[in-house]
Amino acid sequence: MDTKNFYAGEEFYAHMMLGSLRDEDGVTFRTFAPAADNIELLLDGESRPMEKVADGNFWELRVEGVETGTPYEYRIWHGGSYVDHCDPYGMQMELRPAHRSIVADLSYEWHDAEWMAARNDCHDGPMNVYELNLGSWRKRSGEEPSDDPADWYTYEEIAEPLVAHVRELGCTHVEFMPLNEYPFDGSWGYQPTGFFAATSRFGTPRQLMYLIDTLHQAGIGAILDFVPVHFATDAYGLANYDGTALYEYPNDAVGVSEWGSHNFMHSRGETCSFLQSAANFWLGAYHLDGLRLDAISRIIYWQGDAARGINGMAMDFVKTFNAGCKSLNPGILTVAEDSTDVPGTTKAVEEGGLGFDYKWDMGWMHDTLDQFSTPAEERGESYHKLTFSMAYYGGEHYLLPLSHDEVVHGKGTIANKMFGGYDQKFGQARALYLYMYCHPGKKLNFMGNEIAQLREWDERREQDWFMREYPVHDAFFHFFCELGHLYRAEPALWECDYAKDFGFIWREVSGEADVVYAFERISNEGERLLCVLNLSSQALEDRRIEVPNVESATVLLDTDWERFGGASPNADGSEVACEEGSVLVSLSACSGMLLRIS
Numbered sequence: 001m002d003t004k005n006f007y008a009g010e011e012f013y014a015h016m017m018l019g020s021l022r023d024e025d026g027v028t029f030r031t032f033a034p035a036a037d038n039i040e041l042l043l044d045g046e047s048r049p050m051e052k053v054a055d056g057n058f059w060e061l062r063v064e065g066v067e068t069g070t071p072y073e074y075r076i077w078h079g080g081s082y083v084d085h086c087d088p089y090g091m092q093m094e095l096r097p098a099h100r101s102i103v104a105d106l107s108y109e110w111h112d113a114e115w116m117a118a119r120n121d122c123h124d125g126p127m128n129v130y131e132l133n134l135g136s137w138r139k140r141s142g143e144e145p146s147d148d149p150a151d152w153y154t155y156e157e158i159a160e161p162l163v164a165h166v167r168e169l170g171c172t173h174v175e176f177m178p179l180n181e182y183p184f185d186g187s188w189g190y191q192p193t194g195f196f197a198a199t200s201r202f203g204t205p206r207q208l209m210y211l212i213d214t215l216h217q218a219g220i221g222a223i224l225d226f227v228p229v230h231f232a233t234d235a236y237g238l239a240n241y242d243g244t245a246l247y248e249y250p251n252d253a254v255g256v257s258e259w260g261s262h263n264f265m266h267s268r269g270e271t272c273s274f275l276q277s278a279a280n281f282w283l284g285a286y287h288l289d290g291l292r293l294d295a296i297s298r299i300i301y302w303q304g305d306a307a308r309g310i311n312g313m314a315m316d317f318v319k320t321f322n323a324g325c326k327s328l329n330p331g332i333l334t335v336a337e338d339s340t341d342v343p344g345t346t347k348a349v350e351e352g353g354l355g356f357d358y359k360w361d362m363g364w365m366h367d368t369l370d371q372f373s374t375p376a377e378e379r380g381e382s383y384h385k386l387t388f389s390m391a392y393y394g395g396e397h398y399l400l401p402l403s404h405d406e407v408v409h410g411k412g413t414i415a416n417k418m419f420g421g422y423d424q425k426f427g428q429a430r431a432l433y434l435y436m437y438c439h440p441g442k443k444l445n446f447m448g449n450e451i452a453q454l455r456e457w458d459e460r461r462e463q464d465w466f467m468r469e470y471p472v473h474d475a476f477f478h479f480f481c482e483l484g485h486l487y488r489a490e491p492a493l494w495e496c497d498y499a500k501d502f503g504f505i506w507r508e509v510s511g512e513a514d515v516v517y518a519f520e521r522i523s524n525e526g527e528r529l530l531c532v533l534n535l536s537s538q539a540l541e542d543r544r545i546e547v548p549n550v551e552s553a554t555v556l557l558d559t560d561w562e563r564f565g566g567a568s569p570n571a572d573g574s575e576v577a578c579e580e581g582s583v584l585v586s587l588s589a590c591s592g593m594l595l596r597i598s
Contacts, residue, residue: 003054009269009317012324014277015196019089020103026064027103031074031087032270033059033242038077042084044070071100078243085236086193088274092205093181093197095149099236106285108209112216119221119289119331121357126494127442128484129223130171131403133188134158134179134202136459137447145460147185154203159214166220169450170484173221175292177404179208183234185459190294191261192227193237195278212287221289224282228275229298230261247271254302266314276321283329290333297340315354322355333357335399346397361398361441364389365406372432373417376537376590383512390504393440397498400436401444407457415452426452426472427566427590430479430559431533434592437487438521438531440502450480475565486557492523507545518545530595534587542584553583553595560588
């Protein structure tokens with residue numbers, strides 16, 4: 001065993017020397033437990049003693065004839081007592097509440113070579129991400145809350161309907177909330193026990209491979225939420241794995257997170273190797289196209305608290321993590337859920353940054369939702385909540401998220417956050433989404449946003465698909481789909497997202513009096529689009545928007561069209577008057593319009 005890089009925190013292939021390692025004749029079980037007094041392998045109802053190997057910090061036992069699907073765990077003795085643990089490097093686990101590891105079969109014949117060869121970070125391409133929790137996207141029990149495993153669809157069963165839905169939406173990628181193994185459904189996977197194990201809630205590793213393969217063959221990328229900061233406290237997991245704080249801090253002041261979980265100790269090379277190897281395993285074994293790393297503020301600052309200062313060792317870990325994952329897996333991307341204003345999150349590692357491809361723009365999300373939840377009559381006073389994002393936009397490669405975090409814990413869904421009564425919310429939500437898809441930056445929406453769901457997300461229930469039986473919700477869905485396809489079809493909306501000038505020019509940025517905004521997006525070939533928003537409670541007639549060198553303006557989309565649930569006649573391709581370097585736009589209250597100009 002070559003342990004040098006493992007201890008140094010530079011290992012990305014630790015799963016190839018630890019865990020349950022199968023060959024033609026049997027399985028070698030190996031674990032890292034330096035402080036253990038003794039370890040027994042519990043397999044097939046028998047206890048088998050393991051032996052120290054290598055430098056004495058590793059324990060090993062080879063067993064002939066072990067079948068795929070056989071459960072096992074390690075009984076680790078320390079100080080006269082023992083705890084039974086799952087395998088930290090195990091690649092499959094039993095369905096909760098059972099927790100043993102399972103000898104896994106990861107063989108699979110992939111059919112996505114064309115996709116894998118062409119995938120890239122999408123910096124100069126469209127990126128429209130559909131975020132979902134696999135267990136509550138659709139359930140056999142439908143609308144009724146259920147914790148019964150029989151109500152979950154398998155990875156394999158969900159593949160075809162998910163592909164069809166994502167393609168209809170015009171999305172380019174799906175982002176799965178964590179699919180690692182975890183004990184408590186209500187943690188949504190963010191408090192893992194099995195960092196290498198695909199959750200058995202939805203089937204086997206090979207069934208998950210089938211799901212991702214099916215997405216790829218349909219031209220859809222797959223991103224996975226990955227948790228590099230903390231892990232579940234369950235005794236059978238990583239907690240006090242060898243009888244001591246092996247992966248976590250020994251001091252509770254920094255060792256326990258705000259969620260009550262254990263914080264990883266990133267100053268230990270072995271911990272870094274564990275996490276880096278897990279990430280590389282998911283990217284390699286499952287052909288994932290990217291990882292979204294959760295809670296990066298807790299990496300940058302101790303406990304996420306700026307007053308405690310920078311956590312330098314954790315930041316070094318992330319730099320190695322990003323550089324290594326990309327070197328070993330060409331074309332993948334990494335995304336930071338980072339709420340800090342510390343610069344350099346998406347700057348290259350060799351230039352002193354953390355090396356992420358994208359950073360969630362949490363400021364844009366909060367400011368935008370605040371403005372749309374404000375009464376229309378008062379929006380002039382907070383007008384610049386929608387302009388402020390472009391003041392700092394050049395600092396990072398931003399992704400605009402309307403994620404699961406915004407539709408739980410009493411926050412209300414995106415549609416429900418819109419100001420006003422039921423009938424008022426839909427038009428404002430359509431205007432919000434037009435603004436979002438025309439604003440520079442890649443896009444992410446959580447499941448349910450596309451039907452203007454009004455009930456908060458609950459992991460025990462599927463989304464309220466029955467809402468499409470109501471015309472206004474079905475019309476909203478068709479608006480969402482049309483906007484998604486329009487976004488992908490227009491290079492001006494994504495080609496220059498991170499260029500020097502972002503292909504962006506404000507055309508009305510002082511419209512406080514009537515709460516009008518207008519901005520232009522421009523492609524590399526000089527194609528020009530003009531987005532105009534009226535967020536007041538009054539309709540506007542022939543509102544003048546100064547646009548230099550404009551001769552014609554054609555309507556591509558109006559959020560108030562009847563087919564979207566609005567009141568204006570559908571008028572695709574209609575011409576808007578232009579005169580003396582201006583466009584004269586008529587807009588319904590709380591609506592928006594996208595124009596092609598030349």
